[in-house]
Amino acid sequence: MTSLTDQLRAIVGAPHVLTEGDLSAYEQDWRKRVHGKALAVVRPASTQEVAAVVRACAAAGTSLVPQGGNTGMVCGGVPDTSGRQVVLNLQRMKAVRGIDRDNMTMTVEAGCVLQAVQEAADAAGLFFPLSLAAEGSCTIGGNLATNAGGTQVVRYGNARELCLGLEVVNAQGETWDGLSGLRKDNTGYDLRDLFIGAEGTLGVITAATLKLYPKPAAALTAWAAIGSMADAVRLLEMAHLHLGAGLTGFEVMGQFALSLVTKHFPQQRVPFAAESPWGVLIENSDHESEAHARAQFEQLLEAAMEAGLVTDAVVAENIAQAHQLWHVRESIPLAQAQEGLNIKHDISVPISRIPAFCDETDALLRREIAGVRLVNFGHLGDGNLHYNVQAPEGGDAPKFLREQEARVNGIVHDQVAKFGGSISAEHGIGSLKVDKLPHYKSPVALSMMRAIKGALDPENVMNPGRVLHG
């Protein structure tokens, strides 16, 4: 009898079955919360190889952990510590299979890095809008498996909305060729959207057909100083009216989050840092011209100042200035890490309820934990906040996390539930939140999810214990 690893070597070639040496790039999540141990890391080069690997593992009763760039936030793409799971890493499958300019679509393999997808679209004179901090290393397969969000969702939607078709190897090792360049196709159940966001628990995405858009003629960035979250919500509404579909980004950042950028990266210039409780970053993409975009922006900001919503504002004069503004926004997580360990939340709430959610939750946390510091920033245009909690100044951060993390999570997530929100807006469930899901998801939804998992993966081969308990 041939061992499973020998079978895997026969399928993908011995150099692509890793069992020895430092495998931490595959076994550990990038935030270093989990260090698992794999039976093997398998790196197939084609859909046929993926299918054969799945069949071999299923026959051996060995479960698989699909993995892209291993940049996930919820420990959904690393193996457990049993040493009995196979990591199925898709990074060798990185071909751009084709770009159909007239159809405004492209078909790419799952292991294609997001930035490579963006660049291939750009080279064809088109635009792929998905954009997020990890774009230099995350893969499109991982983006789809987790339904990634990012900074352009207010205009273009999540990864889900940018995908027209999938190629998937299911838990039986069969290949479903659902690649399609169709914008309308009502021939049965929406399998595509079932695999998108399922985090590899129902099958492995091996390729996708993506929607492309015309390149904007110009994208301008503005920064506005705002007095309250309620005013930020009113400014968002005004931005929708003035900019229409030109509104491609609307980020909000609290004063304390911005003060950490100033503190840890003093070379960065944070506009209106001292006097303003909130900063808002707005992006206006225009299909006409930069001049038109600028005129639109000026009208919006004048109207917002007249309405008393914006106390001060600046529009980037050139691309370098725009990059500086975005760089401030993107430096918040790093500045936060410099400040010390913290408790992260990736939540969403209906936009209309965000001001009340923040007021009430801020007050609750401050009452419960003296001196607690709140790092609040995120994609207000989508109702998605990274509502993070930092230990009191000068305190012992590891001790704070040990003692307070569960309690803080409970307070924040209960508040999210009270306000009709989600405990995972864009990061997914993985293994990190799998214990919490049953407390916050409807029992009817959970039982339908379990029925679907049981129907499509009865042997629990695909990424067991993620999203749903095994």
Next chain:
Amino acid sequence: MTSLTDQLRAIVGAPHVLTEGDLSAYEQDWRKRVHGKALAVVRPASTQEVAAVVRACAAAGTSLVPQGGNTGMVCGGVPDTSGRQVVLNLQRMKAVRGIDRDNMTMTVEAGCVLQAVQEAADAAGLFFPLSLAAEGSCTIGGNLATNAGGTQVVRYGNARELCLGLEVVNAQGETWDGLSGLRKDNTGYDLRDLFIGAEGTLGVITAATLKLYPKPAAALTAWAAIGSMADAVRLLEMAHLHLGAGLTGFEVMGQFALSLVTKHFPQQRVPFAAESPWGVLIENSDHESEAHARAQFEQLLEAAMEAGLVTDAVVAENIAQAHQLWHVRESIPLAQAQEGLNIKHDISVPISRIPAFCDETDALLRREIAGVRLVNFGHLGDGNLHYNVQAPEGGDAPKFLREQEARVNGIVHDQVAKFGGSISAEHGIGSLKVDKLPHYKSPVALSMMRAIKGALDPENVMNPGRVLHG
């Protein structure tokens, strides 16, 4: 033992259980292709009543046919002829449960007529973009169950893309409250999109939370004369570049289709009817002003004329003229019906392949059936054509249908498959295409669909025999 109809009367009240008299409004599809016979037509007034009806029917082993406005094209919402199915008509559930202006969402019950949804959004100063010919009588529940398309898909997507959350009564009679105003929520499998487009075979949609948009400041309509389908595709590409997200409609109409409008509705004025092989209707919605929309349109049409794509064009001067142009487009199906019975296809193909598809399929049909007349029109912006086949002039249309329908369907659908298209772009499968689906859908997809149906509706209570064979 109480009979099922008595139980149903106890649940919804005797006046809302119809068993006698002329029930053809519920038992017959509006195109009068199928006349079924129901055990009873039940008209619940609340989600609780729907759930109780489903439980009673499931316990009695009686299957249910969910029904909205009964305007479907594929006989998916009328009972079979057995007299043993219960029609579950949702029209009494028509409340607008709420509009959240700051969140740009509204929550409506399934029986709400699409036009009432549009009007409620408008009254709140916002815009719900789903629009189709039956909007005065179809319901939003039916629109979602069939993932309706219509004329604004090029900008706003299908019904699927306009829905954030659902309330569903599943086949066990449990209520899933998945109503949600969240634009980002990655907490498990995408049940919402599974029920959308499932045509009532997995559960009954009872309410939905819908996305709203800012009202456009102006919507202008243009009509262009075009020499070929290939030029229409190039004009579409140019329209995307010039109008950006302002491009909200792009319809193409063949000369023969338009000649039927002139023939049967001579009071209508069809622009450039005599000299032009194709007419294209373009809608440009602008968030700034009518003047800006007009300037954009003029630039587009001038550029298209310079490029030799458009031989002549007119932009509507006012709303009345715009309505006239749209009215020509919307009169094609009626004119076609006046001309006599015909064989309809609701197909999609990648936009880039539409010219070759039409050339090849036209030639094939003309070679196979002497004198056949092709009525080709549709939503080119989405790659969706209503590619219809009319009997030869002066021929016996009923005889033509009897003798040729299966053959013509086979030719057209085989061509669709060859060009990577869909045999049902926006109408669904229902019972009309349930026999055809296995020929054109991947066996792997079908087996996953069957597994899902078996998992969520093991007793086959919900709309059996639709989408999948029972």
